[in-house]
Amino acid sequence: MRIKRHRLYLNDDTPCEYQKSPCRGGRMTPRLLVIHYTAGASARSSINWFMNPDARASAHLVIGRDGAITQLVPFNTVAWHAGASQWNDLSGLNRHSIGIELDNAGRLQRHGNGWRSWFGRDYSADEVLEARHRHETEVSAWHLFTAEQIETTVEVATVLFGHYGLEDVVGHDDISPGRKADPGPAFPLAALRSRLLGRREDQLPRMVTTTSLNIRSGPGVEHATLNGGPLPTDTPVEIMAEDGVWRRVTALSPVNGIADLEGWVHGRYLKAPIG
Ligand SMILES: [Zn+2]
Structure with a gap:
């Protein structure tokens, strides 16, 4: 993968699928990478939502459960993914960050022997992690990400860090704590951060x-x-x-x-x- 004129190119050097979201601001220089989950039914439904001017929401990339990437906003342009947010000396992180949305149903509710999403789909135990969010006190059920999504996210994040000299990768829940829980405990954020920043735990x-x-x-x-x-x-x-x-x-x-x-x-x- 590589980046050319703020657009992502895949390993065969073809441009990644691009759909121009109208939900965008002006130019910016990215300093951070922010990871989200869509809490949606499919990558397609989330992309359609981000293409709707009434949504007033978007992201630079959506990564489907099969690892397919869609770009909606160039990386040097503000996308509307973070909302009210703060990180160190920065606030309003849309103006300073690249946002990646991963197709995922998000937090699930117990339903019979399994779990159900807010949009009514059922999930079995092997699709779910039961864990406490680090900002919460109760255990919740979280839709798992796929291995393809995680691998693609690591690869894209590595390219973005190299190209833009990003300073850190954070979850939406890191920059809007209390208001947002994504990407939540099912996403290996600490492992991704150590890898990108070259830190080992020890x-x-x-x-x-x-x-x-x-x-x-x-x-x-x-x-x-x-x-x-x-x-x-x-x-x-x-x-x-x-x-x-x-x-x-x-x-x-x-x-x-x-x-x-x-x-x-x-x-x-x-x-x-x-x-
Ligand atoms: Zn989010």
Whole structure:
């Protein structure tokens, strides 16, 4: 794959399928990659929605369950995928990010012995992950992504990072916590991030909390505390990013039953682990 004039070209050097969404803004220089799920019935239904001017929603790419890619907006043009959102010093992430939507039914509800989507389709146990979202306290059922979707997403993300020098890959739930849950626990975001940023887990600095510590959606006390927090004293964490005295951390042990709780804490209340 490669990028030419802000359009994606596939491995045989043919342009990826392009449908021009009217839901778009002006020019931008992307700094971030944002991963979403569509919560839709099919890639086609989601593309049709993004082609509708009344939707006032779009993404740069939609990736179907078979791994097929459709581009709707050039990568140097604002797509309307993020809504109200914040990441470090940036807000309104549509102006700073490339958005990829993965065809997926999203959060499912228990129905008899299986699960059902909001649009009425039934799913069996082998299509579903039961897990707690890291910003939530209850277990939910999540439609699994396909191996083809994940592989295609890794490949596209690698090309986008190389071409645009992107700084990070995040979930919609990272930049709009509380408001959005996609792509949720079924998407291997931490693995994708380590791969793109060249980090191995054992290379990230580790620390422990010295007190019961609030964990927030952004680097400052003006940001909301996350539902799963506070982190108990002596919680081991990995340092993902720094902003002044604030540290973006991932808890290495479950916090109130939530695995991989990630957010911002004040760095004064962290110390190097013993041993
Ligand atoms: Zn989203």
